[in-house]
Amino acid sequence: MRFQFALTLQAIWTGMCHAAMQHYPAAWGHYDVCKSQVYSDEGLTWDYMACQPEAADMTQFLKVSLDPPNITCGDPPETYCALENPYMCNNECDANTEELAHPPQLMFDIEGRNPTTFWQSTTWKKYPKALLVNITLSWNKTIELTDDIVITFESGRPEQMVLEKSLDYGRTWQPYQFYATDCLDAFTMEPKTVQDLSQHTLLDIICTEDYSRGYVWKYDKTVRFEIKDRFALFAGPRLHNMASLYGQLDTTKNLRDFFTITDLRIRLLRPATGATVVDESSLSRYFYAISDIKVQGRCKCNLHANSCVFDKEKLSCECEHNTTGPDCGRCKRSYQGRAWSAGSYLPIPKGTANIYCECFGHSNRCSYLEVINTVICVSCKHNTRGQHCQLCKLGYYRNASAELDDENVCIECNCNPSGSVSDHCNGTGYCTCKEGTTGPKCQECLPGYLWENGCKSRVCDNELLRCQNGGECVSNRCSCPASHTGLLCEKPRCESELGGCKGPESGQASLRPPSLCSVLTLLLAGVALWRETPRRAAAL
Numbered sequence: 001m002r003f004q005f006a007l008t009l010q011a012i013w014t015g016m017c018h019a020a021m022q023h024y025p026a027a028w029g030h031y032d033v034c035k036s037q038v039y040s041d042e043g044l045t046w047d048y049m050a051c052q053p054e055a056a057d058m059t060q061f062l063k064v065s066l067d068p069p070n071i072t073c074g075d076p077p078e079t080y081c082a083l084e085n086p087y088m089c090n091n092e093c094d095a096n097t098e099e100l101a102h103p104p105q106l107m108f109d110i111e112g113r114n115p116t117t118f119w120q121s122t123t124w125k126k127y128p129k130a131l132l133v134n135i136t137l138s139w140n141k142t143i144e145l146t147d148d149i150v151i152t153f154e155s156g157r158p159e160q161m162v163l164e165k166s167l168d169y170g171r172t173w174q175p176y177q178f179y180a181t182d183c184l185d186a187f188t189m190e191p192k193t194v195q196d197l198s199q200h201t202l203l204d205i206i207c208t209e210d211y212s213r214g215y216v217w218k219y220d221k222t223v224r225f226e227i228k229d230r231f232a233l234f235a236g237p238r239l240h241n242m243a244s245l246y247g248q249l250d251t252t253k254n255l256r257d258f259f260t261i262t263d264l265r266i267r268l269l270r271p272a273t274g275a276t277v278v279d280e281s282s283l284s285r286y287f288y289a290i291s292d293i294k295v296q297g298r299c300k301c302n303l304h305a306n307s308c309v310f311d312k313e314k315l316s317c318e319c320e321h322n323t324t325g326p327d328c329g330r331c332k333r334s335y336q337g338r339a340w341s342a343g344s345y346l347p348i349p350k351g352t353a354n355i356y357c358e359c360f361g362h363s364n365r366c367s368y369l370e371v372i373n374t375v376i377c378v379s380c381k382h383n384t385r386g387q388h389c390q391l392c393k394l395g396y397y398r399n400a401s402a403e404l405d406d407e408n409v410c411i412e413c414n415c416n417p418s419g420s421v422s423d424h425c426n427g428t429g430y431c432t433c434k435e436g437t438t439g440p441k442c443q444e445c446l447p448g449y450l451w452e453n454g455c456k457s458r459v460c461d462n463e464l465l466r467c468q469n470g471g472e473c474v475s476n477r478c479s480c481p482a483s484h485t486g487l488l489c490e491k492p493r494c495e496s497e498l499g500g501c502k503g504p505e506s507g508q509a510s511l512r513p514p515s516l517c518s519v520l521t522l523l524l525a526g527v528a529l530w531r532e533t534p535r536r537a538a539a540l
């Protein structure tokens with residue numbers, strides 16, 4: 001199941017969304033992650049908004065557990081009395097008969113049925129031992145509350161109760177609100193109401209008597225945790241100034257956390273008795289019965305997603321902005337160039353910047369350059385450079401078979417320092433060679449050049465008497481006798497038609513197999529740094 005939307009923030013909060021939906025359905029598909037098309041005086045325009053999923057009925061996605069586990073009535077079957085009339089004790093709870101069973105799921109089914117369906121506890125048979133029940137609602141996902149939590153009791157509201165919340169999947173719990181007919185007596189707290197709170201005391205945990213008193217339980221069935229009244233402290237009584245609330249939420253983590261939960265726990269501590277004294281002769285009148293629990297909220301996606309999916313019994317955000325995790329609480333791999341941060345509630349240009357500079361994992365720091373309104377990676381590692389560390393440093397070239405986020409993406413050019421013009425190479429690792437030099441790294445000589453800290457065209461001169469086997473130096477080149485060849489006349493000349501080489505040992509040469517000629521040639525070549533040339537004739 002998926003819920004996805006594109007509404008302006010104001011629309012969400014004021015319920016204008018339905019109007020927008022009915023009047024401009026054509027605009028529906030044309031939205032981007034953080035903007036939606038809206039109709040204004042100038043026609044259709046883009047409205048930028050926080051990236052967050054639509055608020056939904058969160059009770060569809062929860063797991064409920066009861067403590068003690070066998071506290072639901074009906075196993076074994078039992079009769080109970082109406083609270084207002086102890087002589088009406090013909091009600092029966094039987095877990096094994098569908099019409100008489102009151103399992104926990106009935107707290108979350110559709111209301112409006114007749115008769116009302118509800119979960120019910122066992123009766124208070126063990127009085128004066130307290131009748132304690134914990135009802136724990138778990139989402140295994142952080143959610144943000146957007147409306148009041150409303151619990152509807154079918155047999156009088158509890159005289160003492162605590163609503164607790166967890167932000168860490170049930171490991172630790174904090175009270176959210178205390179409820180009692182007498183706060184001082186039950187919790188040694190001064191009774192307060194949400195109207196006593198101000199912007200400064202909004203986070204205070206209060207005990208309220210608003211939802212516990214009054215015996216006319218048929219008309220006062222609900223217990224609330226007031227979210228909207230708290231929002232109103234920032235957004236005004238009719239929530240008309242949500243921007244003010246968002247501004248606060250953007251900057252105040254405590255405030256954000258206050259409305260964020262992973263679990264809720266309703267701790268029922270004392271059932272309705274309808275009187276100050278418990279009638280011990282009729283304990284079957286006392287029990288808890290809940291017909292409905294409302295929890296409206298949205299997946300917390302840190303303002304990096306505008307939809308949330310329920311898949312395999314699990315809620316998770318569909319993260320944008322190159323973020324990931326169930327709450328979009330991390331940067332995706334290869335997008336860790338800038339430290340993760342939450343998105344913004346405020347529209348651009350003030351908020352929703354969400355710029356993630358990608359550095360392909362070669363830098364963990366980015367810097368915003370205001371002058372050019374650009375974010376660049378700082379101190380690219382692994383021999384990379386560029387705004388996103390997407391290029392190789394000079395002197396390195398891209399390893400075509402490596403991903404851009406590979407540590408070895410840049411390979412050193414390794415240009416031969418004597419043979420190359422610089423230590424830079426082209427995209428396939430070829431260096432720029434000096435005259436007479438060749439090879440990818442400029443490590444070889446062209447024909448007619450001799451390696452001497454690079455390739456030199458000057459083979460010999462009058463001082464450097466390098467020519468061998470009687471060769472003479474003419475214009476810096478060796479002029480070889482007919483018996484030899486090569487740059488330095490180091491190579492005996494082979495006459496293949498004679499089957500051997502002419503030379504001082506020509507007598508034996510005819511006995512040798514022809515291949516020895518080439519062996520000798522190679523040996524000499526090694527000594528003289530001579531290079532085989534296909535243009536041997538030219539050298540002669």
Ligand SMILES: *[C@@H]1O[C@H](CO)[C@@H](O)[C@H](O)[C@H]1NC(C)=O
Nearest residue numbers: 068069070071072075076122
């Ligand atoms: C529930 O279980 C506990 C422990 O097993 C037991 O002591 C208690 O009597 C049971 N209560 C009911 C109502 O069955």
Ligand SMILES: *[C@@H]1O[C@H](CO)[C@@H](O)[C@H](O)[C@H]1NC(C)=O
Nearest residue numbers: 067068132133134164173267
């Ligand atoms: C309910 O939860 C509280 C803590 O929140 C715990 O102390 C208590 O043992 C739990 N069980 C019952 C039946 O109250």
Ligand SMILES: *[C@@H]1O[C@H](CO)[C@@H](O)[C@H](O)[C@H]1NC(C)=O
Nearest residue numbers: 063138139140141313314326
């Ligand atoms: C909660 O969700 C995580 C994944 O995010 C999963 O591994 C875990 O099993 C879930 N826990 C429960 C109790 O469903």
Ligand SMILES: *[C@@H]1O[C@H](CO)[C@@H](O)[C@H](O)[C@H]1NC(C)=O
Nearest residue numbers: 320321322354355356357358
């Ligand atoms: C996320 O990454 C993609 C691909 O690199 C990029 O085009 C996009 O602009 C990024 N989004 C944000 C919000 O940074």
Ligand SMILES: *[C@@H]1O[C@H](CO)[C@@H](O)[C@H](O)[C@H]1NC(C)=O
Nearest residue numbers: 399400401402403406408411
């Ligand atoms: C190029 O990258 C691939 C894949 O990472 C690697 O196996 C290979 O060794 C790299 N080549 C060089 C020359 O570094």
Ligand SMILES: *[C@@H]1O[C@H](CO)[C@@H](O)[C@H](O)[C@H]1NC(C)=O
Nearest residue numbers: 425426427428429430431440
């Ligand atoms: C690099 O230079 C070599 C030799 O000139 C050439 O074959 C190759 O195509 C060049 N590569 C690129 C990416 O320009």
